[in-house]
Structure formats: C-alpha cells, structure tokens
Amino acid sequence: xxxxxxxxxxxxxxxxxxxxxxxxxxxxxxxxxxxxxxxxxxxxxxxxxxxxxxxxxxxxxxxxxxxxxxxxxxxxxxxxxxxxxxxxxxxxxxxxxxxxxxxxxxxxxxxxxxxxxxxxxxxxxxxxxxxxxxxxxxxxxxxxxxxxxxxxxxxxxxxxxxxxxxxxxxxxxxxxxxxxxxxxxxxxxxxxxxxxxxxxxxxxxxxxxxxxxxxxxxxxxxxxxxxxxxxxxxxxxxxxxxxxxxxxxxxxxxxxxxxxxxxxxxxxxxxxxxxxxxxxxx
Numbered sequence: 001x002x003x004x005x006x007x008x009x010x011x012x013x014x015x016x017x018x019x020x021x022x023x024x025x026x027x028x029x030x031x032x033x034x035x036x037x038x039x040x041x042x043x044x045x046x047x048x049x050x051x052x053x054x055x056x057x058x059x060x061x062x063x064x065x066x067x068x069x070x071x072x073x074x075x076x077x078x079x080x081x082x083x084x085x086x087x088x089x090x091x092x093x094x095x096x097x098x099x100x101x102x103x104x105x106x107x108x109x110x111x112x113x114x115x116x117x118x119x120x121x122x123x124x125x126x127x128x129x130x131x132x133x134x135x136x137x138x139x140x141x142x143x144x145x146x147x148x149x150x151x152x153x154x155x156x157x158x159x160x161x162x163x164x165x166x167x168x169x170x171x172x173x174x175x176x177x178x179x180x181x182x183x184x185x186x187x188x189x190x191x192x193x194x195x196x197x198x199x200x201x202x203x204x205x206x207x208x209x210x211x212x213x214x215x216x217x218x219x220x221x222x223x224x225x226x227x228x229x230x231x232x233x234x235x236x237x238x239x240x241x242x243x244x245x246x247x248x249x250x251x252x253x254x255x256x257x258x259x260x261x262x263x264x265x266x267x268x269x270x271x272x273x274x275x276x277x278x279x280x281x282x
Contacts, residue, residue: 038055041054041055042054042055050245051245052245053245053246053249057246058246058249058250058253059250059253060246061246061247061249061250062082062250062251062253062254065081065082065247065250066081066082066083066254067080067081067082067083068080068081069081069082071247072235072238075238075239075241075242076238077234077235077238078229078230082232082235082250082251082254084230085230085231085232085234085235085251086232086251086254086255086258088148088224088228088230088231089217089220089221089224089231089232089233089255090258090262091148092148092151092152092155092216092220092223092231093155093213093216093217093219093220094213094216094262095152095155096151096152096153096154096155096156096159096216096219096220097155097156097159097209097212097213097216099152099156099159099160100155100156100157100158100159100160100161100162100163100212101159101160101163101208101209101212103156103160103163103164104159104160104161104162104163104164104165104166104167104208105163105164105167105205107121107125107160107164107167108163108164108165108166108167108168108170108171109167109168109171109193109197109198109201111164111168112167112168112170112171112172112197113171113193113197118168121164125161125164125165128157128161129161129165133154133157133158133215133219134222136154136157137154137219137222137223137226138226140153140154140157140223141223141226141227146227146228146229147228148228150223151219151220151223151224151228151231154219154220154223155216155219155220158212158215158216158219159212159213159216162208162211162212162215163205163208163209163212165208166204166205166207166208166209166211167201167204167205167208169204170200170201170203170204170205171197171200171201173204174196174197174200174201182195182196202270202273202274203270203274206266206269206270206273206274209266210263210266210267213259213262213263213266214259214263217255217258217259220233221233221236221255224236224237225237232251232252232254232255235247235248235251236248236251236252239251
C-alpha cells in the first residue's frame, strides 16, 4: 500500500472524529411538540376568547408575579408572589410521595415474599384502592385539619397504594429461575431478597414512582383548592374570585414546569440505578 492510499484510507476516520456532533432527532421532535402545544393554545384563545388567555399573557403574569406581587397581597394572599405557593405545593408533593413510596414499596415487597403479609394487606389495598381520591380529599381535611399535614397524608395515601401494587407486580414478574439459581448457590431468603428481588424490581418501582409523583402535583393543588393558606391551589381559587384567568394559568404553568423538571430528574435517577440493564430496555 502506498503512502497516498494510506492517507486516503485514514481521511474518513479523521473526518469522522472531528465532525461536530449532530443533535439527536428526539430533540427536534420534542421541540416540535412544544411548538404544537403553543400553536393549539393560541388557536384555542382565538376560539374561546378571554376565558383562555394567549400564551404570552399567561407567561407575562407568571414572570410579573413570580417573586413579589402587591396585586396578590391586595387579594389577601401572603407576600412573595407565586414563590411561597410553589414551594408549599412542591414540598407537599415531594414529601408525600416519598413517604407513600417507602410505605408502599415495603408492604408490596413484603407481600410478595410473605403469604401472611399478603393476606393482611390484600383486603386493605383492595378497599383503599377503590376509594376515589378526589372524594377522599375533603375527609382528610376534616380529620387532620386545614394544614400541611392533611395535604401530605393525602398524597402519601395515594402514593402508598400505587407503589404497593407496582412493587408486588414487579416481584411477580421476575422469572423464578433467578431466585432458584440463587438458592442453588446457597443464598438464603434475605440474600435472595437483597440481591435478586430488590434489584430486579427497581425498573418497575421507578415506573410506579413516576406515576405517583405525576398525580401528587394535582392532588396537592386540589387539596389547596378546598382550603389552605398557601399553595398554587390557593392562588387559583383566589384569582378565580376576580376572574383573573391569566394569573390562574400562570400558577399552573409554573407548577407544570417544576413537575417536568422533577420528572426529568427522576428519569436520570432511574438510569443511574439501572445501569446494569441493556440500553434499549430503559
């Protein structure tokens, strides 16, 4: 092979190494979906009118009243604009979901490995799982008072039921050969649980956690609608009294943005916790 041939053969490799990385096609589809959302929103404004403000008006309200708002204070809301209400709703959703996830995961995994625990929890979960969560919300406010505790308990209640079912099914979906192989190699019940059942359940547990967290934002806001002094639900019910739809939707838009960020962080945590899985399985 001549020097010219060797140089020619090496050129594509060099070009490939120095070529700038192209954006992933998924990014363009995501941006297209966002653009389509705002286009449909704008068209909806043209059809519905003042009861569906255009995107720019809602965004302006969200930015104007984010950290400070004399307008909100004049309506009887605490000072600080949207910020203290976003913090309150986020705290309720995250803490309630975390508490419920721990309880539900422990009872679900316990039910999968113990027939006694399964027989005890099965009727409880069956009853609680059939209770419409929106119907249960007023009772939580009556039982635990109009406070942060009632909101957190409501979110934890729903999250525990969801994670119990996901954890139970996650273990049931594991192939029996995994536990049998571990037992053959001398692993006891605790070792099988710790090294086989728990790691194998992680992908489905994250799916349940994602579902529970997605619902937690709405549950927290709905509880605030029924009567609390802080939270995005409080902002919505207050601004509704003066027919300020833009400020109502501004609060929802900010809460949705926080929810999207929380979901993205949860997916990053899932990817880190399931590095042992094939890339296409996530």
